[in-house]
Amino acid sequence: MAASCVRTVGSFLGKCMTCSSSINTVATQVLLSRQVCVSSALCRKNLAAAGPEKFTLEYIQKQVEEYEIGKRYLANMMGEDPENFTQEDIDRSITYLFPSGLFEKTARPLMKHPDEIFPKQRAVQWGADGRPFHFLFYTGKQSYYSLMHDLYGKILKIEKHQDRLRAKGLFSQDAELIHFWDDLEGRRKTSDSSLILRDCGSGHITVNGQDYLQYFPVLQDREQLMFPLQFMGVLGRFNLECKVSGGGRSSQAGALRLAISRALLSFLSEGDGEAMRQAGLLTPDPRVRERKKPGQEGARRKFTWKKR
């Protein structure tokens, strides 16, 4: 327990009371004296609540000036040109002038620009009246939403430009739209797949360099590949170049199906995308092999029950 210093205000009053002969001194003492308990725990500053140390702008500016002057001084000391004194030269000079045998590199003497030493502070986001500076402050993610906003503005400008070109008759439609993803796009059990979808094709499908008829001899797997294309009615329109690895034949087909559906999204309208989602083409299948549990023969099968 913290030692509490009890200061009785008006304790001298009580003493006076005891001096003068009055009845119920204890009662009057209680009435008149006001006990103010101040524990040392309260005096201690709450360091955790204060947050990271804050430095004023003037202080950091002073540090920067001192650093610049010190840099020139160091250059003169080392006999080098103070104008072209880089940070590497500073480090070299410091290690020469203050050789330290400490193993902990961060404990050795260092001289760096104050911006690197003092933690960057978050600039105050609102003015003196409490109104925030950024117009999207109240969204919570102002940089994200402002980026999206700028992006949309750029898209509108591009479309306007497109319309102008079309009006002049300079806009041609025969640009080949390539949907290209290099990262893994479809997953099922332990298979991963990625693919390149090319528009204005003839319906060729290549899987890992082989023709899809050769790679998937089973009809069911080829049906799964064709499922999203047939559902959207674009069977002969796209050329597919697929890469798939891991898992078995059925899970590879499932992974490719998911990848194809995701790739098709960028070529189709929103209503079609919604139809694909409701057909279950865009959900990654979460079913994986259930582990075997101890005390059982398999994931679900128990050992033969013996009565005794």
Add this chain to the structure above:
Amino acid sequence: WYAIALQTSLLSFVCRVFLVRWSRYNPYYLEPEVSKEAYSRPETELSAEEKEQRELKALRPIKAATSGVSSSVFDDPVISKFINMMMEHGNKVLAREIMTQTLENIKKKQVEKYHKASEGEREAIECNPYTIFHQALENCKPVVGLASIQKGGKYYQVPIPLTDNRRRFLAMKWMITECRDNKHRRTHMYEKLSQELLAAFGKEGNVMKKKYELHKMAEANRAYAHYRWW
């Protein structure tokens, strides 16, 4: 070892209460609708509940479509179910092969009959193996089933109505067990299956016999029908 086995069996009994019928999906997820026609119908054709269903589907997440279904015209949910039931040890390739051979065999037999028949009979002969399959299965489906209900220390066989799924399952199960058990060692499965399906299409054969027997039993136990409380 006996003590451990007892403990684990107790544990497994405890766990079974809430783990035995789980699925990897959150129960919030809805079943996918794979057919293309369901999405091309305009707003005006739908009834109120279908509209509600559509709105619900727009808001809820949907499960992934399994690898056995697709939107192609050749995909039949009944036939897929039958193939899955025929499958042993996960050998879907073999089961599917048997199914295709069965349908081919049915078609061959029917076309032979068609060419041999006279002009008047030709219209009556059904050549489409899919319709034959569906009709045969329909003919095999029992209307009522029997449930073993305990009353006053004895177990009575009480006739109960069956759900559609249960009826379909029983018809398929009888068909498959019949073809597996009562066939000659040398006949192929597809051969026997095609024979049974054609017989069921004509409302004869062992599977139909089984169905009639079940119906007779249910008729005989009609007196106990009031034992059913649901």
